[in-house]
Amino acid sequence: MPVTPLKLLRDWTCRQAPDQARWLVEQYTSLGQSGNEKDLHLFLGLVPRRLGKQDLTLTPQDLAMANQSYPGWRPEGWSLDGAARITALLAFESNRPFSDTFRDLVRTADARELITLYRGLALYPRPESLTDAVGEGLRSNMRAVFESIVHGNPYPRDHFDEHRWNHMVLKALFVGSRLSPIVGLDTRVNAELATILLDYARERWAAGREVSPELWRCVGPFAERVSAYAALQRALAGVPEQRSAAVLALMAADTPRARDLLKTVPDITALVADGRLDWNHLTLKEAA
Amino acid sequence: MFIDPHAHMVSRTTDDYEAMAAAGIVALIEPAFWVGQPRTFVGTYVDYLSSLVGWERFRAGQFGIRHYCTIGLNSKEANNEALAEGVMEWLPRFALKEGVVAIGEIGYDEQTPLEDKYFRAQLALARQLELPVMVHTPHRDKKRGTSRSMDVCEEMGLDPSWVVIDHNNEETVRETLDRGYWAGFSIYPSTKMGNARMVELLKQYGGDRIIVDSACDWGISDCLGVPKTARLALESGIAETVVRQVTYDNALAVYGKSGQMQAADWLDPAPIDQRTLFEGNSILRGGRDPLVEAPEDRRRDRLLIE
Numbered sequence: 374m375p376v377t378p379l380k381l382l383r384d385w386t387c388r389q390a391p392d393q394a395r396w397l398v399e400q401y402t403s404l405g406q407s408g409n410e411k412d413l414h415l416f417l418g419l420v421p422r423r424l425g426k427q428d429l430t431l432t433p434q435d436l437a438m439a440n441q442s443y444p445g446w447r448p449e450g451w452s453l454d455g456a457a458r459i460t461a462l463l464a465f466e467s468n469r470p471f472s473d474t475f476r477d478l479v480r481t482a483d484a485r486e487l488i489t490l491y492r493g494l495a496l497y498p499r500p501e502s503l504t505d506a507v508g509e510g511l512r513s514n515m516r517a518v519f520e521s522i523v524h525g526n527p528y529p530r531d532h533f534d535e536h537r538w539n540h541m542v543l544k545a546l547f548v549g550s551r552l553s554p555i556v557g558l559d560t561r562v563n564a565e566l567a568t569i570l571l572d573y574a575r576e577r578w579a580a581g582r583e584v585s586p587e588l589w590r591c592v593g594p595f596a597e598r599v600s601a602y603a604a605l606q607r608a609l610a611g612v613p614e615q616r617s618a619a620v621l622a623l624m625a626a627d628t629p630r631a632r633d634l635l636k637t638v639p640d641i642t643a644l645v646a647d648g649r650l651d652w653n654h655l656t657l658k659e660a661a
Numbered sequence: 662m663f664i665d666p667h668a669h670m671v672s673r674t675t676d677d678y679e680a681m682a683a684a685g686i687v688a689l690i691e692p693a694f695w696v697g698q699p700r701t702f703v704g705t706y707v708d709y710l711s712s713l714v715g716w717e718r719f720r721a722g723q724f725g726i727r728h729y730c731t732i733g734l735n736s737k738e739a740n741n742e743a744l745a746e747g748v749m750e751w752l753p754r755f756a757l758k759e760g761v762v763a764i765g766e767i768g769y770d771e772q773t774p775l776e777d778k779y780f781r782a783q784l785a786l787a788r789q790l791e792l793p794v795m796v797h798t799p800h801r802d803k804k805r806g807t808s809r810s811m812d813v814c815e816e817m818g819l820d821p822s823w824v825v826i827d828h829n830n831e832e833t834v835r836e837t838l839d840r841g842y843w844a845g846f847s848i849y850p851s852t853k854m855g856n857a858r859m860v861e862l863l864k865q866y867g868g869d870r871i872i873v874d875s876a877c878d879w880g881i882s883d884c885l886g887v888p889k890t891a892r893l894a895l896e897s898g899i900a901e902t903v904v905r906q907v908t909y910d911n912a913l914a915v916y917g918k919s920g921q922m923q924a925a926d927w928l929d930p931a932p933i934d935q936r937t938l939f940e941g942n943s944i945l946r947g948g949r950d951p952l953v954e955a956p957e958d959r960r961r962d963r964l965l966i967e
């Protein structure tokens with residue numbers, strides 16, 4: 374049986390703050406017993422003061438363990454104090470529904486706390502009960518808060534309906550967020566999203582603006598159904614990132630028409646086939 | 662580099678943030694205060710406090726300015742007892758947030774019994790949480806109100822070196838300094854202090870324990886009060902060290918006692934803050950394009966909106 378996220382987070386936080394490890398363990402344990410929200414608030418307030426705000430240091434093995442304990446959980450870019458705060462929330466036991474406690478915490482959270490609270494979403498008890506609070510976070514104008522839900526977080530993949538998923542992807546493009554860190558991006562593609570994104574691209578082009586090449590990733594599998602060939606052809610004539618993305622999308626479409634278009638760009642198609650270009654690397658790495 | 666230790670940014674525009682950053686303001690403190698009309702629900706007040714530690718902090722970060730705040734129940738709204746009781750229950754939770762550098766701005770407006778009650782209660786809270794205090798001194802009956810504010814701080818057992826008495830003028834500064842408090846001066850047109858008068862005060866008193874701020878808010882006020890006063894002072898022959906004391910060092914010294922504000926926050930921010938709170942801003946990542954035109958000029962002269 375894989376280790377629980379709680380156990381991993383306990384170990385990581387204690388390992389990185391050995392001089393505070395005893396205090397942390399005591400706190401985690403007593404929060405699991407007392408169910409007292411005042412204690413929880415106090416702990417959440419004290420953590421950055423006692424641990425500092427450095428990044429959580431994780432090895433590739435740690436990240437692999439995280440993914441085993443909850444598929445798609447990627448705690449990269451977490452901070453030490455944030456990890457300790459989430460550990461406390463996971464350890465906390467109370468008779469009050471967790472969603473009430475959570476909403477209350479969001480209500481008074483400062484900017485960094487908000488990011489932390491949302492990063493742990495998928496790991497909390499009864500995560501499906503948190504959808505209202507998650508909606509608030511998605512509507513946030515603070516990009517980092519939005520991204521704490523959207524990036525490296527399996528919650529949207531596991532709990533968003535199609536409408537919310539599609540609007541999350543669209544908003545990510547609107548605010549200039551990357552798509553590739555979205556967990557489940559390829560498994561949750563759908564024709565409706567492809568249509569929305571194609572409309573969005575046309576609207577941008579009409580305004581004389583460009584679109585993110587990542588957009589084509591969600592269009593490719595439905596290129597035929599949403600008639601995306603003209604748009605992809607335009608992307609094929611664009612800057613290198615657009616060309617690579619269009620090729621990747623056409624390969625995902627895998628239709629006769631897509632294959633014909635790919636024949637017009639044999640050089641890029643070959644690079645993709647060789648694995649030298651992919652959605653995380655739309656331009657060639659400089660030769661060392 | 663300047664700190665504006667008293668600025669109500671919820672009432673200001675992005676043009677102001679841009680102008681402040683361009684003028685060299687690296688950090689500011691937003692005291693919780695009255696927003697121009699009374700709040701009538703506890704919840705509105707709670708959301709206001711929440712915006713000080715959340716949204717407004719983020720907004721400032723977009724312009725490369727570090728945003729801190731003080732938490733408190735102001736004197737005007739202390740007169741609504743039902744509201745005041747409700748707000749007092751929430752204050753400790755907010756006071757413990759990161760970046761909260763003091764309890765404030767608190768004190769007297771009309772010097773009523775209710776104002777007195779909640780002023781004292783919040784001084785006790787500041788002592789308990791080991792936080793500095795920012796005291797708003799009244800506009801009317803100022804001299805006596807200021808003396809009384811300090812009397813009460815001492816009655817409540819506060820150390821004057823942890824207390825900033827703000828909105829001083831020529832009539833109150835002597836006593837404030839003699840009693841060991843920090844003396845704040847708000848460079849605020851018409852009603853508080855002009856910067857030419859401020860320069861005269863600096864000539865007379867030097868820079869020890871004197872703090873210049875803009876107190877800019879929803880009224881006719883100038884968010885560049887601190888940098889403009891610094892320039893005027895330098896042009897008037899005030900020593901650079903004194904100017905630096907009153908526009909940077911002193912504010913950092915007193916509000917830094919909270920443990921929530923240090924120069925490293927803007928000189929060498931934690932990676933997590935750079936990735937999140939300072940997204941899109943390059944000033945702290947070394948090298949931002951110099952602003953060649955002042956925002957006001959741009960606003961007037963640039964016809965294209967893209």
Ligand SMILES: [Zn+2]
Pocket residue numbers: 667669692694766876
């Ligand atoms: Zn004020």
